[in-house]
Ligand code: DX5
């Protein structure tokens with residue numbers, strides 16, 4: 075079970091402080107939301123930000139690309155120090171190639187599905203991936219409401235893992251808090267992104283501990 079705080083809700087003017095704070099309090103990954111203002115209606119960070127963050131933490135950098143044709147930037151994000159790169163199946167005509175490119179860079183490859191996308195759309199890339207991300211909100215912004223109806227996709231992925239012996243992790247992202255994390259874990263997710271629940275609090279460290287308690 076891994077907790078991945080999303081720095082989308084951190085204080086960008088004090089990013090190093092906010093990353094150290096969650097690292098000290100037991101976070102496992104740092105989740106970095108890359109948005110291009112095209113695939114999603116918001117703009118955030120590029121490879122230069124990942125490069126700047128890399129020396130500030132030992133934690134796994136989990137880079138979630140919400141950009142059109144992500145294959146154009148995979149090498150740049152890999153070189154910048156990403157440990158996991160996630161690409162949306164909806165963002166490219168060539169998801170298989172994009173995932174191969176990530177693996178060729180020696181980085182863990184993740185496929186991501188939006189709320190409106192079914193697991194069927196990624197069946198043929200499951201043998202390639204290290205992680206599958208099931209979005210539990212429509213991507214673009216922090217602080218949106220969790221969509222519980224996505225839990226059936228997690229259950230479907232668990233069945234496929236059992237049937238075919240896949241070993242990928244199952245990550246959830248969007249609206250994860252102390253109430254919804256248990257639903258995700260029960261369905262079979264094992265990596266939990268939390269943005270506003272962690273960084274929207276006066277004490278983000280305590281929030282991570284609360285999330286961990288819900289999983290124990
Ligand atoms: C949404 C991003 C999320 C976001 C989650 O597009 O992918 O990672 O930071 O934020 P919360 O946890 O506030 O829903």
Ligand code: ZN
Pocket residue numbers: 080105106107138247267
């Ligand atoms: Zn994300």
